[in-house]
Amino acid sequence: MVYTVTSANGLSINYTIDIWPDAGLPVVYITTTNGVYISSKEETVDGFVLMYGGLDYPDLPKTEMVIRGRGNSTWGVHPKKPYQLKFTDKTEVLGMPDDRKWIFLAEYSDKTIIRNKITFEMGHISQLEWTPQSVYAEVYVNNNYNGVYLITQKVEESKNRLDIGDEGYLMELDTRDHIIATDVYFNTNDFLIKIKEPELEWNNPQYNLIKHISASLKTFYTVIFLPIL
Secondary structure, eight states, rough: OOOEOOOOTSEEEEEOOOSSSSSGGOOEEEEEEGGOOOOOSSEEEEEEEEEEEETTOOOEEEEEEEEEEOOHHHTTTEEEEOOOEEEHHHHHHTTTEEEEEEEEETTTTTTTTTTHHHHHHHHHHTOOOOOOEEEEHHHETTTEEEEEEHHHHHHHHOOTSSSOOTTEEEEEEEGGGGGTTTEEEEEOOOOOEEEEOOOHHHHHHHHHHHHTTSOOOOGGSOOOOOOOO
């Protein structure tokens, strides 16, 4: 919308006013096939996603995807559910480098919706080798408004994400009730640590090396270590 302001002496200036819903945040529309409810962390539901970038980010045209739930207490207890969305091909999302998997953090337990964002920004300021990028967005699922989500890169091995190469390791602090049969992990005096990448067998040389190095958190600077949100 363009407004023209004219002074008493006849000088005119045009002002362009952009009017955006939802405070100018990106708006994301997730539509599942036949409106199927996203009810599982294990089973995916297929459908489409459409993103309007708001004031600051590029749009994403209607694109096929699959989606499932994620999280632990955030999935089981909270009414506002977090999700993992996955594209068939690597796709740029809201200006973030292209990849297939994207995390929608519901932030239900954080009424300020800023704690994870502040943590990410601290990582950037600290010039860590890699910190997930993230963007707030208004999210609709099957035309129902779900609220504001923090859309983030997934913490995983990838050229555009955590590039650990041939000699790095990705590990996760976890708890025993989250462990499944295929997980490879070990215990220190204080933590249970799951080995995410690379895929290792129990008690092979690499496993024993990581376990030895990780005996004290003071030596974690020798490996790549990131919490999985």
